[in-house]
Amino acid sequence: MTKKVHIPVQLIIEHGAIRNLNQTQVYDWLKDRHVLLVSGSGKTRLVTEEVEAAIQGRAARAEVLCCKDNSLDTINELERHVLEDPPDIIIGVGGGKALDVSKVVGTRSNVPVILFPTAISSDAICSPVAVIKMMSKSTSIGVKMPQAVVIDLDVLSSCPPRLMSAGIGDLLSNKTALFDWRLAHREGEEEMNTFANLMANNAVESFMNILNQPELNRSRLMKVSAEALIMSGIAMSIAGSSRPCSGSEHLISHALDYHCGAKALHGEQVAIGVLLTQHLQGKQERVERLAPYYEKLGLPTHYEDLGYTREEMHRAVRKAPSMRDRYTILNQFDMTDEEIDRLLDEVYPNEAKNRYRLTVG
Numbered sequence: 124m125t126k127k128v129h130i131p132v133q134l135i136i137e138h139g140a141i142r143n144l145n146q147t148q149v150y151d152w153l154k155d156r157h158v159l160l161v162s163g164s165g166k167t168r169l170v171t172e173e174v175e176a177a178i179q180g181r182a183a184r185a186e187v188l189c190c191k192d193n194s195l196d197t198i199n200e201l202e203r204h205v206l207e208d209p210p211d212i213i214i215g216v217g218g219g220k221a222l223d224v225s226k227v228v229g230t231r232s233n234v235p236v237i238l239f240p241t242a243i244s245s246d247a248i249c250s251p252v253a254v255i256k257m258m259s260k261s262t263s264i265g266v267k268m269p270q271a272v273v274i275d276l277d278v279l280s281s282c283p284p285r286l287m288s289a290g291i292g293d294l295l296s297n298k299t300a301l302f303d304w305r306l307a308h309r310e311g312e313e314e315m316n317t318f319a320n321l322m323a324n325n326a327v328e329s330f331m332n333i334l335n336q337p338e339l340n341r342s343r344l345m346k347v348s349a350e351a352l353i354m355s356g357i358a359m360s361i362a363g364s365s366r367p368c369s370g371s372e373h374l375i376s377h378a379l380d381y382h383c384g385a386k387a388l389h390g391e392q393v394a395i396g397v398l399l400t401q402h403l404q405g406k407q408e409r410v411e412r413l414a415p416y417y418e419k420l421g422l423p424t425h426y427e428d429l430g431y432t433r434e435e436m437h438r439a440v441r442k443a444p445s446m447r448d449r450y451t452i453l454n455q456f457d458m459t460d461e462e463i464d465r466l467l468d469e470v471y472p473n474e475a476k477n478r479y480r481l482t483v484g
């Protein structure tokens with residue numbers, strides 16, 4: 124049995140990608156088209172202006188709409204605009220929310236989407252999943268894959284290091300997510316797609332191998348992070364769900380969002396979740412091996428560094444299994460309050476505190 128998989132036709136990750144857009148196939152597609160640019164707010168507007176200038180004279184018409192958030196109201200408003208005056212192509216420019224909104228509006232109105240991420244803070248830069256806000260809570264929904272992704276490394280290099288660290292946190296979760304997926308498969312809870320499994324695993328493995336290269340500089344780190352996150356997104360597209368890249372560590376992050384005030388970035392919370400999940404998966408030695416990488420990559424090793432209290436982290440672990448119907452390692456533990464406390468002490472010792480802020484920069 125074979126399966127049709129949607130992947131982007133073009134992936135461009137290079138310095139000067141916007142400036143040199145006219146040398147790409149993406150530019151060819153825009154000829155005489157009506158293009159809608161969906162821009163994030165803040166500094167992103169400047170990048171949107173660069174993209175707008177780059178396609179001027181090529182597209183028949185380019186209009187820019189600013190998306191202030193990823194709420195259902197914002198999405199509905201944009202969708203109304205798209206239905207009244209349908210564009211041929213939607214270009215999403217932004218760090219996260221504008222990309223998610225573009226994907227949702229493009230899917231709903233059946234307009235192809237090209238993404239220009241201005242940060243790589245999660246695997247949403249190229250995935251069949253978008254996060255939207257409904258009734259003030261974040262929810263993931265399935266969307267069509269983008270037709271192309273254009274990442275200008277010059278744009279990424281001016282974004283805060285914290286964002287890239289968060290993206291790497293999201294990437295590292297592939298390991299624990301794949302463990303959970305295999306576990307769910309063994310327990311008869313879920314089908315396994317071996318190709319998606321392989322691809323998500325290779326994405327994180329190849330990234331970890333490159334981390335050990337002595338000549339690794341920031342520019343190369345950005346490029347390999349972006350590539351690995353895109354590979355993760357394609358693995359999700361192959362699987363038909365976020366399963367290859369989202370397991371119990373994501374459930375903990377969702378619980379921190381839903382029950383504890385969503386105080387940090389998705390990838391930072393996932394990175395904290397990875398440590399706890401690795402421990403439950405019987406890999407405490409891997410938690411210890413990850414610590415120096417976390418420091419090198421500017422990732423938090425203690426929940427307090429993200430502003431969460433002990434009580435909140437305890438609540439997140441308790442609530443995590445109920446965040447969605449997904450079988451993970453958490454289903455194999457029915458922990459008492461004392462056991463959760465002991466687990467938190469083991470995974471997040473006091474020495475793990477206060478490293479995070481020192482290493483970001």
Ligand SMILES: [Zn+2]
Pocket residue numbers: 245246293368369373389393
């Ligand atoms: Zn994620």
